[in-house]
Amino acid sequence: MNSKNNIFLIIFCLFCFVILNNWKLIYSYTKNNIIKNTINNSNNTYSNKYPKNILEDIKKDNILIKTDKFFISINPYGGTIEKVQLLNYFEKLHSKKFFTFLRKEPDFIYQIKSGIIKNDKSKKDINFYQSSKFFTNSNYFTFKKNKNILKIPFFFIKNNILYIKTFVLIKGSYLIKINHQIFNLNNKSINMSIFGQIDKSSITPQKYLNKKHNNVTMKTFDGVAFSTEKEKYKKYKFPYILKKKNIQFKTYTGWVAMLQQYFTSAWILPHFSQExxxxxxxxxxxxxxxGFKSPSYLILPGQKYSFTSQLWIGPKIQETMSKITPFxxxxxxxxxxxxxxxxxxxxxxLIFSIVKNWGISIIIITIIIRILTYPLFKQQYITITKMNDLQPKIKKLKEKFGNDKERFSKEIILxxxxxxxxPFAGFFPFIIQMPIFLALYYMLISSIxxxxxxxxxxxxxxSSEDPYYILPIIMSITMLVIQYLSQNKYENNSSLQNKFTYIIPIIFSFFFLWLPSGLVLYYIINNLITILQQKWIIYLINNQNYKIS
Incomplete structure (x- = not known):
């Protein structure tokens, strides 16, 4: 009996020996297969739409997180968020490739860091923690069945300091909460604080912009922005920062952000008793x-301290973002x-919530704006018409007093x-309408x-140009019709100056070839309404019962 037990013990020891000697190979194989199987068998809506380069992140030993909004890749060294793909947005129209928001490439970096800092504020201390490896209980995380919250703790211990950084993700949200817990296992007190930082290359290579054209009119603001107690919103372009090199502010509350068209990443500053x-x-x-650095706090031997910060990664959704933090x-x-x-x-x-089509919403809002501004347009057009009617009298005054400029000016005023x-009455309505048109323009090119x-x-x-340029052609035709209706009947239509006025709308139309079709649609509807209103006002002017006032 003892001999049988000894045999089993020897076999068990040999088995353990083999496992220990090959654990790295077994772990690597098991990890890759578990992740693949988890992805393939996931019940989530996006389970069959994973990025093709997922194996690259597995080979890097990165921590992979998947929610209904994100696919996130975190480097265990420092816990840096190196890649974020937004699962509700695609790189291009009709593309099956998810939009890559954050990335780390040889020619471009856009990543987010967070961690703890010692009180001496030296860069060496930041790099010390940033280069250290965190440990997790898995390399792939996703929501469990019937669960709406996903908590992922990252563990790190060095120099008798235990640091636990926990990412908290909520289903349906682009906001990530990060809980920082610092345990002082030393016999001496330590001063610690946390930081959150966003790094981005100042120049984005064209291949990452996903645009067919780089038209000047399409450029939106790329740079950084922040909010403090004293200044609710301040932004800087990248060239300004490259010259200034270092800028600092103190504040109790606020946020810092990296801006681009449609999307943003932002740290919401935690609230402390100090700045x-x-x-x-x-x-x-x-x-x-x-980025931001929190105030330093004293942690006594055997004690712990907790910090909480929040991170927004995703689209610029106005209604949602306004509720997270002011401004x-x-x-x-x-x-x-x-x-x-x-x-x-x-x-x-509001209109979209009823009609469920953004194009039709643009048409309706254009009609509403033109109805509201009709009195201004009417006054403008009537003034222009009356000015044209006075041209024969002005011509006679010019022939009579053309050599005496002072007398000619007085006669014109009389x-x-x-x-x-x-004469300025036709100019003021135009000035009043322009802010409305410009505001609508910027709203259309900035709305996700x-x-x-x-x-x-x-x-x-x-949001992109008409692929067949049909809308710009229609818009060009409407501009020519407006020009025809607006011409002065007393001028010589065959004159070079009059012909040139017809060339201008055609030249102007070329600028609309690569503008978003939503904007071109707005201008077409605006021009069509202008034509109808012009025809109506001409009818009123020609009607013997209508008196110009």
Whole structure:
């Protein structure tokens, strides 16, 4: 009996010996297969749509996280978020490849860091923790069945300091909470703080922009922005930071963000009894870094301290971002007419909630705007018409007093008074209307809702140009019709100057070839309404019962 037990013991020891000597190979094989099987068997909506380069992240030993919004790859060394793909957005129209928001490539870096810092504030301390490896209980995480919250703890211990960084993701949200727990296992007190940082190359290679054209009119703001107690919104372009190199601010509350068209990443500053430090700097040759550092806190021997920070990674959704923290929705940069663009977007969004089509919503909002501004347009057109009617009298005055400029000016003023005409009345309505049109323009090119939004027939993306240039051609025709209706009947139609006025709309139309089809649609409807209103006003003027006032 003892001999049998000894044999079993010897076999067991040999088995353990083989396992221990080959554990790396077994672990690697098992890890890869578990991840593959988990992905293939996932019940999630996007289970069969994983990026083809997933094996590259597995080979890097990165931690992979998948939610209904993200596919995230985290480097265990420092816990840096190196790659984020947004599962609700695609790189291009009709593409099956998810939009890669964050990435780390040889020619481009856009990544997010977080961690702990010692009180001496030296860069060496940041690099010390950033280069250390975190451990997790798995290399792949996703929501469990019937669970809406996913918590992923990253463990790290060195110099008797235990640091646990826990990523908390909520189903349906682009907001990530990060809980930092620091355990002091030393027999001495330590001073620690946390930091959150966003690094991005100042120049984005064209291949990552996913645009057919790099038209000047299409450029939106790329740079950094932040909010403090004293300044609710401030932004800097990359060239300015490259010159300044280092910028710092103190604040209790606020946020820091990296901006681009449609999408943004932002750290929401944690609340403390002392001030946080916001910093913007250049690292290396062409990499811009924006982040925050919390105040330092004393952790006694055997004690722990907890910090919590929040990170937004995703599309610029105005309604959602405004509820997270004050002024975060200002990252949707509508320019100097932002207040007006916001009102127009709310109206557009309200219309969309009824008609369920962004193209039809643009048509309806254009009609509403033109109805509201009709009194201004009417006054403008009547003034222009009356000015044209006065041209024969002005011509006679010029023939009579052309050599005496002072007398000629006085006679013109007397003529305007006699006819009860203010020549600037036709100019002021135009000035008043322009802010509305510009605000609508910036709203349309900055709204994520219009990205890859379908309209009708061949228009499958209101945020990109018309693939067949049909809309720009229609718009050019409408501009020619407006020019024809607006011509002065007293001028010689065969004159070179008059012919040139017809060439201008055609030249102007070339600028619309590569503009978003949503904008071109807006201008077409605007021009069609202008034609109808012009015809109506001409009818009123020609009607003997209508009196110009």
């Amino acid at each position: 946080n430090t916001i910093y913007i700097k250049k690292i290396f040759t062409n990499i811009i870094s924006i 975060l929705d200002l990252t949707i940069d509508y320019g100097f007419l932002g207040f007006l663009s916001k009102l127009l977007f709310k109206l557009l969004n 003529l305007y008074k006699k006819e009860n005409l203010n 809702e219009l990205r890859h939004a379908k309209f009708l027939f061949w228009i499958q993306d209101l």
